[in-house]
Amino acid sequence: xASFRRGIGRVIDAAGALGAxxxxxxxxxxxxxxxGRQFNLRVSGVNDVxxxxxxxxxxxxxxxxxxxxxxxxxxxxxxxxxxxPRRVFELVGLAVAAVSVAYLAWSATAFTWExxxxxxxxxxxxxxxxxxxxxxxxxxxxxxxxxVIDELVTVLQGGVPSYxxxxxxxHAAGDFSSDV
Numbered sequence: 001x002a003s004f005r006r007g008i009g010r011v012i013d014a015a016g017a018l019g020a021x022x023x024x025x026x027x028x029x030x031x032x033x034x035x036g037r038q039f040n041l042r043v044s045g046v047n048d049v050x051x052x053x054x055x056x057x058x059x060x061x062x063x064x065x066x067x068x069x070x071x072x073x074x075x076x077x078x079x080x081x082x083x084x085p086r087r088v089f090e091l092v093g094l095a096v097a098a099v100s101v102a103y104l105a106w107s108a109t110a111f112t113w114e115x116x117x118x119x120x121x122x123x124x125x126x127x128x129x130x131x132x133x134x135x136x137x138x139x140x141x142x143x144x145x146x147x148v149i150d151e152l153v154t155v156l157q158g159g160v161p162s163y164x165x166x167x168x169x170x171h172a173a174g175d176f177s178s179d180v
Contacts, residue, residue, distance in 0.1 A: 005154075008146050009067070015143050016064025022057035026050050048124035052133035059140025063147040069166035087155060094152040094161075101148050105141035112138050 036043035039138050065071045076085050114120075116131040151161040 005150060008150055012063045012067060012147055013142065015060045017061075019057045019061030019064070019140075022053045022060065026053045026057065028054070045125040048122065048126040051124075052136075056133065056136035056140075059137050060143075062140050063143035066144060066147050067151075067162045067166070069101075069163040069170070071163065090155050090161065091152070093135055094148060094155060098145065098148045098152055101141065101145045105138070105145045108134075108138045110139045 029050050033043040033046040036046075062071075065100075078089055081089060112131050112134040115134055120130045121127050122130045122133075127139070151163070155161055
C-alpha cells in the first residue's frame with residue numbers, strides 16, 4: 001500500500017507541475033499576444049489556447065492542491081472535535097467527496113469520449129479536435145478521485161490524511177497564510 005501511495009503521489013506531483021507549467025505558458029502567451037498586438041501581428045488564436053490552458057492548469061493541479069492542504073475545506077468544526085468524532089466526520093466527508101468526484105470523473109470521461117466519437121472540432125480560431133484540451137479535464141478528475149480514495153483509505157486505516165499533515169507542517173513552520 002505504501003508503494004501505491006508513493007506512486008500515486010509522484011503522478012499527482014507531476015500533474016501539479018504540469019498544471020504550473022500551463023500557468024507559465026499562459027503568462028508567455030499573454031505577453032506574446034500583448035506585444036504582438038502592438039506590432040499589428042495576428043495573435044487572435046492565442047485567446048483560444050490560453051482558455052484551454054486555464055482549464056488544464058486548474059484540473060491538472062486539483063489533486064496536488066487537495067493532498068497538500070490547499071483545497072478549500074471547512075475545518076472550523078473539525079478542528080474543535082476530539083479525535084474519535086473528528087475521524088468519523090473526516091470519513092463521512094471523504095466518502096461524500098469520493099462519490100461526488102467519481103461522478104465528475106465519469107461524466108468528464110463520457111463527455112470527452114463523445115467529443116472524440118463525433119470528431120467534434122473546436123469552434124474558435126484554433127480548430128483542433130476538442131477532445132484534446134478536454135482530456136486534461138478527464139485526467140485531472142481521475143487523479144483527484146485517486147487522491148480522495150487514497151486519503152479515505154488512509155483515514156479508514158487510522159492514519160492522518162496528507163492534507164492535515166501538510167497544514168500541520170505549515171503551522172509548525174509559522175505559516176498561517178492558508179488560514180486566512
